[in-house]
Amino acid sequence: MVIFLSILWNNIIPLSVMIAIGITLHxxxxxxxxxxxxxxxxxxxxxxxxxxxxxxxxxxxSAMSVLLFFVVFMGLMYVCVEGVIRLRGMQGGRRGAMRNSVLFYNSANYGIPLNELVFASNPFTLSVQVLIMMLQALLPNTYGIYSVNAHRISGKEIVRTILKQPVIYVIPLGFLMRGFHVPIPHALNVPLDYAANAFIGTALVTLGVQLGSMTVSFRSFMLKDVLLSCGLRLLVGPILAFGVVKLIQLDGLMAQALIVSSCVPTSLSSVLLAVEFDNEREFASQAVLTSTLLSIVTVTLVIYVLKI
Structure with a gap:
């Protein structure tokens, strides 16, 4: 019960408040x-x-262990979601939206606070979560763009769109500057902090704006797809993560941090992609909102099973 209330108070309620502000403002x-x-x-x-x-x-x-886990884990998740897509007979943009809702998870504004809560701000587990967040940030800006556009534009246009995304340049730049101890001038560091601190709030307000512009729908096919997405993300995800850490023989804090990182709800990136490229906005928004609410129970269950 203590873990349940902590997740509710520290994660779900703050997210919900910002989403509600976005809905109201819109x-x-x-x-x-x-x-x-x-x-x-x-x-x-x-x-x-x-x-x-x-x-x-x-x-x-740590970086190599996390990368190996991520590649195997995401490969298995892709097989699972692709199986559901084929069984459901999804067509067009819904296929890409479904993949994105399962494969892209909220490793930043949900995963990082959750990691700090569960592991008492342990620097090692935080570094694991940051690596997962980096990889998760790279996917929507590459594969995610392909996924929502493959059914309507050419491969060359998709590549051009991907090459315009700053994230694919920011990641190697961040590693290189840290590796070679390149200092950031104060005149650039201050605006960088301002922009970084604005991300979570703006992303949540964007989700609220999208939800506020939707007509509430109870269409059975939409509800089924949203619940399937949530099931894959919140239940199948941590089960597969547990299997992968056993398969590649990871244990201790590393294994626990990776499993916890895998149980978080659908990423806001799926909504941002849906809005930016006008692809299944309603489904993407409902998947994020529903998985975030259901995660109160599922995340608590995962933490309890891990006995952290």
Missing amino acids: RVFSLDIKTLSKLNFYLFSPAIIFKLLYTTEVTLK
Whole structure:
């Protein structure tokens, strides 16, 4: 019960408040969601990723272990979601939206606070979570863009779109500057902090704006797809993660941190992609909202099973 209340108070309620603010602001002022989406994609998201990579201590051994886990885990998750897509007979943009809702999980503004709560701000487990966040940030800006556009534009156009994403340049830049101990001038560091600190709030307000612009729908096919997405993300995800850490023989804090990182709800990136490229906005928004609410129970269960 203590863990349940901690997750509710420290994660779900703050997220819900910001989403509610976004809904209210949109109802009053009719905010431009495209502008909010571009701010997230091209400014705030790259800023927070660079800041975390530059400031977090990461060892080569940890990085290789996390990368191996991530590749195997995401491969298995892809097989699972692809099986569901084929069984459901999904077509067009729904296929990409379904993949994104399962494969992209909230490793930043949910995963990092959760990691700090569960592991009492342990620097090692935080470094593991930051690596997962980096990899999760890279996926939506590469594969995610392909996924939502593959059914309607050419491969060359998709590549051009991906090459315009700042995140794919920010990640190697952050590693190189940290590795060679390159200092950031104060005149650049201050605005970087401002932009990084704005990411979570703006992303949650963007989700609220999208939800506020939706017509509430109880269509059975939409509800089934959303619940399938949540089941894969919140239940199948941590089960597969447990199997992968056993398969590649990870244990201790590393294994626990990776399993906890895998049980968080659907990422806001799936909504930002849906808005930016006008693909299944309603489904993406409902998947994020529903999985975030259901995660109160499922995340607590995972932590309890791990006996952390």
